[in-house]
Amino acid sequence: MVRTVDIKPPLVAAKPLGTGTNGELRPSALIFLILLWLSLLVAFGVLVTLLITIFLEGQNKLTMDLITNFPASTPDGAGARPAILGSIWVIITTAVLSIPIGIAAAVHLEEFADNRKWYNRLVELNVQNLAAVPSIVYGLLALAFLALLGVGDTNIVIGGAFALTLLILPVIIISTREALRGVPREIRDGSLALGATEWQTTWRQTLPAAVPGIATGSILALSRALGEAAPLLVLGALVYITFDPNGLLSGYTTLPIQIFNWTGRPQEGFHELAAATSVLLLVVLLLMNGLAIFIRNKFQKRW
Incomplete structure (x- = not known):
């Protein structure tokens, strides 16, 4: 009978954390961490300085006249009512245009499309790439599409909304797909086991469970669209109007375009109006982002 003897490898003393090859306390890691915090502090400082400067410059124009009055040739008494x-x-x-289409596309890609098909993978790749395309490209695309349809006057509400829909549609699709992925697979399997079809499972189980994430992504996408000016300027959006938009075929201007117009004027009063309008736009964007955070925290489920 042959006896086997287990030979254990000799124990190697562990190196100190500060000198290890993967230690977090290495000098290079500490230098990187310090540089990272310095970068964040510089960026935050610049942002705070910019916000304070804008508020101080436009505080004299933050009155009801800014909301109720029309633009004028002089800064005294001028307002941004048509832009609002x-x-x-x-x-x-x-x-109305982007949310239903974005949700429907995300549901198809996530729940029903076969990822083994090359054309489905191609669509997914294009959606991911389109989310990073500069906004002015969507303005050019919308302009070309409206010209193809024979629309001569492109500076109308529906034209601007079409350009912004193209801009935020990939964002809504991606955020909706992430919300759908957050729903546990067990919910789908349980619904299917009880006799529900795939469509009934999606409509009655998956989509209701993903509503908080879908709403959050849609609100954030719309807040991005609210602050865009480049695609609307490409479509010929008016920079100076003295009437209220009253329909989808009406001429229009928006808050970013109005700010762009006033900042190009030489009078100091118009610069103050631009700063005050910027504060108003920032408040609206903060409210929209706050609403998105509230919906996420209030209705998000922990699985």
Whole structure:
């Protein structure tokens, strides 16, 4: 009978954390961490300085006249009423166009499309790439599409909403797919085991469970669209109007375009109006982002 003897390898003393090859306390790691925090502090300082400067410059114009009055040739008594109403018209139309299409596309890609098919993978790749395309490209695309349809006057509400829909549609699709992926597979399997079809499972189980994530992504996408000016300028959006937009075929302007117009004027009063309008736009964007955070924290489920 042959006896086997287990020979254990000799124990190697562990190196100190600060000198290890993967230690977090290495000098290079500490230098990188310090540089990272310095970069964050510099960026945050610049942002705070910019916000304070804008507020101080425009505080004298933060009155009801800014909301209720029309633009004028002189800065005294001028307001941004058409821009406010135009932004409301454009954003509501954009939401109506983009949210249903984005959710439907995300549901198809995530729940029903066969990822083994090359054309489905191609669509997914294009959606991911389109989310990073500069916004002015969408303005050019919308301009070309409207010209192809024979639309001569492109500076209308529906034209601007179409350009912004193209801009935020990939973002809505990606955020909706992430929300759907967050729903546990067990919910789908349980619904299917009880006799529900795939469509019934998606409509009655998966989509309701993903609503908080879908709403959050859609609101953040719309807040991005609210602050865009480049694609609308490409479509010929008016920079100076003295009437209220009253329909989808009406001329319009928006808050970013109005700010762009006033900053190009030589009078100091118009610069103050631009700063005050910027503060108003920032407040609206903060409210939209706050609403998205509230919906996420209030209705998000922990699985």
